[in-house]
Amino acid sequence: DAGVTQSPTHLIKTRGQHVTLRCSPISGHKSVSWYQQVLGQGPQFIFQYYEKEERGRGNFPDRFSARQFPNYSSELNVNALLLGDSALYLCASSFRGGGNQPQHFGDGTRLSIL
Amino acid sequence: DQQVKQNSPSLSVQEGRISILNCDYTNSMFDYFLWYKKYPAEGPTFLISISSIKDKNEDGRFTVFLNKSAKHLSLHIVPSQPGDSAVYFCAAGASNFGNEKLTFGTGTRLTIIP
Numbered sequence: 001d002a003g004v005t006q007s008p009t010h011l012i013k014t015r016g017q018h019v020t021l022r023c024s025p026i027s028g029h030k031s032v033s034w035y036q037q038v039l040g041q042g043p044q045f046i047f048q049y050y051e052k053e054e055r056g057r058g059n060f061p062d063r064f065s066a067r068q069f070p071n072y073s074s075e076l077n078v079n080a081l082l083l084g085d086s087a088l089y090l091c092a093s094s095f096r097g098g099g100n101q102p103q104h105f106g107d108g109t110r111l112s113i114l
Numbered sequence: 115d116q117q118v119k120q121n122s123p124s125l126s127v128q129e130g131r132i133s134i135l136n137c138d139y140t141n142s143m144f145d146y147f148l149w150y151k152k153y154p155a156e157g158p159t160f161l162i163s164i165s166s167i168k169d170k171n172e173d174g175r176f177t178v179f180l181n182k183s184a185k186h187l188s189l190h191i192v193p194s195q196p197g198d199s200a201v202y203f204c205a206a207g208a209s210n211f212g213n214e215k216l217t218f219g220t221g222t223r224l225t226i227i228p
Contacts, residue, residue: 004157033214042118042203042218043158056213090157100146100165100209103216105157 004106025093137204
């Protein structure tokens, strides 16, 4: 079975642009979470979606938004990109979405802002 | 405010010996804990988890110990193998947050010396 897949794997943008990152969860998983990992730090929670509804939001500005589609795939959108948005963006999926269970991660999208 | 701390950025262990990775947390609401392993250019891979109702969980060479009174957990790998060389992240979640937010530590780079 395929794991969590993310696209693209790498992306280079300039300041002020907009970006859309995509994630397909493991088959049968209904919950998708997004994390940002900057160099030398652990992943930081951005959003969780379950059954197309937002379940949680981390401490990120409104420039960050996300949505989940009927097939449980998800998009993360970031507007007005800043240099500080350069990071690895990770998507994770789980079956139930209620916590106390492992989340399984994709290999991430490496976003570089010039 | 770092709620999950891994105070050792790096650790070197001889092949065949025991590796012990440590993690401390400050938020009393955390009630489940996970360990992830991360290789370069890959997403974090789930290793093992523990609920706060237990103090030990084993899976093959991996054992996680939880000391709730000290707000401390540790991951034991025995025997250590060269393939265990990776960055290890401790993560914590709270089932009554209403979402699957995981709070990660900054990671410990484990190097197994052949």
